[in-house]
Amino acid sequence: MGTSSAASTALHQSSQPAAQVVVNKLVVIGIGLIGSSLAAGLKARGGCREVIGIARSMQTITQAKALGVIDRGFLSLEEVAPELGEGDLVFIAVPTLSVAKVLHECARFLPASVTITDGASVKGSVAQAVLEAYGAVPPQLVLGHPIAGSEKSGVTAVNPSLYERHRIILTPQAETSPVHLQRVVEMWRAVGGDVVEMPIDVHDDVLASTSHLPHAIAYSLVDTLAHDSDNADIFKYAAGGFRDFTRIASSDPLMWHDIMKANRECVLASLDLFTANLARLRRAIAADDGEYMLGVFTRAKEARDHFTRLINKQAFVPKMQSKEVTYIMQPGGNVQGKIRVPGDKSMSHRSIMLGSLANGITEVEGFLEGEDALATLQAFRDMGVVIEGPVNGKVKIHGVGLNGLKPPAGPLYVGNSGTSMRLLAGILAGQQFDSVLTGDESLSKRPMNRVVKPLQSMGANISAEGEKGLPPLVIKGGAKLNPINYTLPMASAQVKSCVLLAGLYAEGETQVTEPAPTRDHTERMLRGFGYEVASLGATAKLSGGGKLAGGKIDVPADISSAAFFLVAASITPDSDLTLLHVGMNPTRVGVINILREMGANIEVQNAREVGGEPVADLRVKYAPLKGINIPEDQVPLAIDEFPVLFVAASCAEGTTVLTGAEELRVKESDRIQSMADGLITLGVVAKPTSDGIVIEGGTIGGGEVESHGDHRIAMAFAVASLRATAPIVIKNCANVATSFPNFTELATEVGMNLAVSP
Numbered sequence: 178m179g180t181s182s183a184a185s186t187a188l189h190q191s192s193q194p195a196a197q198v199v200v201n202k203l204v205v206i207g208i209g210l211i212g213s214s215l216a217a218g219l220k221a222r223g224g225c226r227e228v229i230g231i232a233r234s235m236q237t238i239t240q241a242k243a244l245g246v247i248d249r250g251f252l253s254l255e256e257v258a259p260e261l262g263e264g265d266l267v268f269i270a271v272p273t274l275s276v277a278k279v280l281h282e283c284a285r286f287l288p289a290s291v292t293i294t295d296g297a298s299v300k301g302s303v304a305q306a307v308l309e310a311y312g313a314v315p316p317q318l319v320l321g322h323p324i325a326g327s328e329k330s331g332v333t334a335v336n337p338s339l340y341e342r343h344r345i346i347l348t349p350q351a352e353t354s355p356v357h358l359q360r361v362v363e364m365w366r367a368v369g370g371d372v373v374e375m376p377i378d379v380h381d382d383v384l385a386s387t388s389h390l391p392h393a394i395a396y397s398l399v400d401t402l403a404h405d406s407d408n409a410d411i412f413k414y415a416a417g418g419f420r421d422f423t424r425i426a427s428s429d430p431l432m433w434h435d436i437m438k439a440n441r442e443c444v445l446a447s448l449d450l451f452t453a454n455l456a457r458l459r460r461a462i463a464a465d466d467g468e469y470m471l472g473v474f475t476r477a478k479e480a481r482d483h484f485t486r487l488i489n490k491q492a493f494v495p496k497m498q499s500k501e502v503t504y505i506m507q508p509g510g511n512v513q514g515k516i517r518v519p520g521d522k523s524m525s526h527r528s529i530m531l532g533s534l535a536n537g538i539t540e541v542e543g544f545l546e547g548e549d550a551l552a553t554l555q556a557f558r559d560m561g562v563v564i565e566g567p568v569n570g571k572v573k574i575h576g577v578g579l580n581g582l583k584p585p586a587g588p589l590y591v592g593n594s595g596t597s598m599r600l601l602a603g604i605l606a607g608q609q610f611d612s613v614l615t616g617d618e619s620l621s622k623r624p625m626n627r628v629v630k631p632l633q634s635m636g637a638n639i640s641a642e643g644e645k646g647l648p649p650l651v652i653k654g655g656a657k658l659n660p661i662n663y664t665l666p667m668a669s670a671q672v673k674s675c676v677l678l679a680g681l682y683a684e685g686e687t688q689v690t691e692p693a694p695t696r697d698h699t700e701r702m703l704r705g706f707g708y709e710v711a712s713l714g715a716t717a718k719l720s721g722g723g724k725l726a727g728g729k730i731d732v733p734a735d736i737s738s739a740a741f742f743l744v745a746a747s748i749t750p751d752s753d754l755t756l757l758h759v760g761m762n763p764t765r766v767g768v769i770n771i772l773r774e775m776g777a778n779i780e781v782q783n784a785r786e787v788g789g790e791p792v793a794d795l796r797v798k799y800a801p802l803k804g805i806n807i808p809e810d811q812v813p814l815a816i817d818e819f820p821v822l823f824v825a826a827s828c829a830e831g832t833t834v835l836t837g838a839e840e841l842r843v844k845e846s847d848r849i850q851s852m853a854d855g856l857i858t859l860g861v862v863a864k865p866t867s868d869g870i871v872i873e874g875g876t877i878g879g880g881e882v883e884s885h886g887d888h889r890i891a892m893a894f895a896v897a898s899l900r901a902t903a904p905i906v907i908k909n910c911a912n913v914a915t916s917f918p919n920f921t922e923l924a925t926e927v928g929m930n931l932a933v934s935p
């Protein structure tokens with residue numbers, strides 16, 4: 178038996194049910210819901226040659242035969258044992274406390290060649306019974322537990338699909354033979370189960386919390402209400418909530434009696450924890466402590482929405498497998514109308530971070546409900562911050578103050594989001610508790626030394642993997658941070674922000690000087706929260722130890738998302754599109770400057786200031802574009818917009834040359850290479866260079882391109898289809914949801930021809 182933890186126990190991936198014989202004779206001892214459903218499921222898929230049922234009563238055998246669940250039936254194992262051998266499998270599906278008796282019979286009658294497995298809900302007590310029956314663990318025995326069932330019981334509840342896409346936990350021991358284990362794995366896979374392996378003690382612990390405790394609570398609640406005379410009428414009025422919550426109280430009483438007894442210690446530990454928390458909630462209700470209640474309810478709602486994280490004991494559950502999403506773009510289309518793209522990603526991240534560190538409530542409007550900003554939100558919830566929403570872009574953050582964050586239960590997982598990881602590193606470096614920041618496959622390849630080094634020189638105890646400084650970032654709490662005077666080696670708002678945020682926790686003045694202007698949302702928003710930040714030319718400074726005061730934040734539409742439509746309208750004849758309420762921070766408008774220099778027709782309308790940030794509506798019409806040498810001073814101001822600017826360059830007359838943009842190589846993908854490869858596939862002449870690209874404007878053809886899971890590459894190629902001569906298929910587009918969750922809807926609304934597969 179392995180000693181791996183529950184979080185790393187995945188062994189056998191799910192597979193489609195196999196239509197091949199995996200077991201010769203299947204003997205099911207106990208023909209209730211669990212046993213009969215396996216028998217019926219395996220039979221239906223041709224996974225066994227014959228099913229033999231063993232039951233305590235003739236009536237069950239007759240019923241099971243009539244239902245077609247078994248081929249033959251017996252009242253004892255002894256009767257059938259002589260005909261069993263290699264390739265046959267016995268499944269023990271009796272109530273937990275009856276397994277011991279069956280195991281004694283197995284030990285007496287079954288030859289060592291027969292595979293034995295079980296389905297009992299507790300594994301420790303069964304393992305003990307095995308030792309009593311056999312004296313040692315027999316290699317033919319594979320203990321297991323299908324995590325499937327229903328409140329219904331008995332052979333009449335048989336369901337051949339019961340195990341489809343359900344977890345089957347196997348708890349093999351050191352003595353278990355691989356041949357028998359494999360047979361059991363194949364059998365469960367044949368009925369559609371996802372087989373995982375887990376140590377026995379971990380299984381019992383996890384199941385006590387996730388299954389046994391809820392059953393105890395449901396039984397107790399229904400019993401309490403049923404016996405309370407004041408509540409005599411309660412069931413008449415009990416609607417959805419009551420029914421949902423108490424459904425499991427109509428499960429088989431004997432089975433649950435057995436489970437509670439067999440897993441006594443683990444169940445008691447879970448019950449103690451729960452009753453303590455329930456008592457705490459009671460005190461909060463009695464004291465009218467709304468904050469506490471909201472904290473419990475928002476955390477619980479979020480956890481329910483991602484409930485596997487409870488089993489995995491993680492702060493956040495990474496996507497196990499990112500969904501395969503392909504865009505199929507038909508060539509041509511229109512670009513017309515008035516749209517508002519989602520909220521600014523950079524500001525959405527910062528609104529959660531600063532709102533959480535502020536004193537008092539912060540109300541955010543226009544929050545981007547994309548995966549990246551949600552990862553930041555999740556991280557702060559994991560550190561105990563009560564955050565309501567988001568609902569229609571509205572978020573209410575109950576700030577805890579600069580020193581009010583709590584240690585998270587596990588690693589903080591920030592998915593695809595570099596901004597979350599780098600800015601959080603600065604905040605976490607100043608905490609008293611330890612933390613770990615992890616991310617998805619793409620983020621795990623992105624350089625973190627750029628934040629690790631300055632934080633270390635401030636005295637932070639932070640480390641990354643290897644020489645390249647890759648995630649995860651491991652941060653030890655309790656370090657005393659010193660202020661620094663840091664000159665950024667690269668123009669990066671993320672690094673600048675990281676150092677400034679760490680500076681909030683340092684005693685004295687922290688200064689950051691940048692080689693070129695980068696987005697200044699951190700500085701602006703800190704000021705909006707009443708925190709003094711001085712910006713003198715290329716240097717921003719602040720002193721640690723102050724306070725942030727919660728308030729209102731209006732997040733404008735993201736110019737980086739608007740950029741796709743700025744280019745779409747610029748390259749499509751007869752287009753006329755207005756983009757509403759776009760953030761026009763001077764450190765972000767490089768895309769407009771570059772497009773205008775290429776000849777684009779972009780009109781800035783209704784320019785105004787909202788919450789300390791300039792905002793405007795942008796009206797864009799088609800205009801013939803020409804190739805240019807992109808001024809290097811515009812690079813940091815348009816750093817995220819280059820993928821789509823390369824599409825504009827492909828439609829322009831003449832050559833466009835980009836230099837000074839090596840940073841593009843370390844974004845969500847190597848954006849120079851990803852774009853060059855895709856454009857070349859589409860017939861465009863594009864030459865990548867170490868720090869940029871040279872693109873000859875011409876005709877865009879069709880073909881299949883790869884986005885490398887990079888949201889901006891995917892959307893850029895979608896825009897290219899407007900001028901393509903044949904369909905463009907764009908692979909790996911799921912991550913568009915990180916920054917622009919409704920991209921396909923808005924693209925279709927303005928007139929692009931986009932289909933999503935699957």
Ligand code: S3P
Nearest residue numbers: 523596668669670671672816817
């Ligand atoms: C961001 C800064 C930029 C940008 C990223 C968001 C921010 O990264 O590419 O999408 O919110 O600070 P760098 O600062 O690393 O260039």
